[in-house]
Amino acid sequence: MPERRSRRDASRNQEAVLAAADALFAGGESPEGVTMAAVATAAGVGKGTLFRAFGDRAGLLRALYEARLEPIREAVESGPPPLGPTAPPRERVPALLDAVLCFKLDNRRLALALEAGGSGSPYRAEHYERWHGMLRSVLEQIPGFPDGDFTAHALLATTRADLVEHLAGEGRVPREAMRAHLATYVTAVLASAPGRA
Amino acid sequence: MPERRSRRDASRNQEAVLAAADALFAGGESPEGVTMAAVATAAGVGKGTLFRAFGDRAGLLRALYEARLEPIREAVESGPPPLGPTAPPRERVPALLDAVLCFKLDNRRLALALEAGGSGSPYRAEHYERWHGMLRSVLEQIPGFPDGDFTAHALLATTRADLVEHLAGEGRVPREAMRAHLATYVTAVLASAPGRA
């Protein structure tokens, strides 16, 4: 197969769009305030380009999200403990959730925009499936741990973007306090497994 | 003060709208498919009427939700155990969450529409505040239970409409299985309190 290469200006524009969108989200705008037209303008590009490159709004959001997520994904899949695969499950689970929480804290608007995206629940997103599968498999490495699938969902629900926003927004709960709360909570859930290490 | 009463046709229309909206949500439509114009038509009423009565889409949703919630609220505030106020905390917490779960299962589209409503996070809604406050206060009746506020949020997050939909949708997880999962999970969280009863 001829392996079509994309034109140089095309990829350049893609990056410009990504960067512009990133900046807009970072820049204090409320998520729904970031309109496609605004992104296009900020990137110095026409709307058509933007839609051709990413399909639709959700596509753009997803692309941004994945890009931001890349380092963490790397750390989880092949990094050192406690995030990496060599960590014992009881340490790795809290580490995973802490990583997710921090990510959402650092990318509040973006996560918010993605999870609130009208079309399709956030649970169908590829990255959610990944996190859930990972968390579930780690939970199930704990001998005798019940309901790994449901528990994984329940724990991830704790880091929902709008909840994080609600708590952290307007500085009501500082970052470290929130991480501590989550850690305590996760510990409590894990403590219920029969074979306490 | 003269205490303005609303005209008879006004209240009649209001009920017609509520009923129509209820029917539309019940009738298999996807939540965002239920448009304001559709509700108006189904109720045999003009859009203006609808907006005058409820302010905006969110207002209509809220009104419907509150109406549906009324019986449960009643049961929680002044009903018999295990839901009512005379139940011991360790029994009441699971009962509360089970009630929420069942409610969301029975009103999937409506809850979905309300929680996904673009403007304003679901955490600012009055009914959420109520549930959270209630759950929190019950949790804090358990001696030595840590982080009642956060835990209440975390537990409620487990019953988010879109998660429920994701799991229960298309019959993947049957109702009773889900209730059982949630019960197990809640028990695990409660078990972490120092003074095991």
Next chain:
DNA sequence: GAAGATACGGACCCGTGGTCCGCTTTGCAA
């Protein structure tokens, strides 16, 4: 340099929430 493929971009379309204002209905009072 020419030709074909690829991408650009902004005018355009459509559906949705929300507003507005001339007309109808209702309730009260004479």
Next chain:
DNA sequence: TTGCAAAGCGGACCACGGGTCCGTATCTTC
């Protein structure tokens, strides 16, 4: 019963955001 405000009605209308389209500009290849 009749008159008359005021409350309410309703659908044409508006704003605005996502998504499309196609004539034109740009890149790539020969």
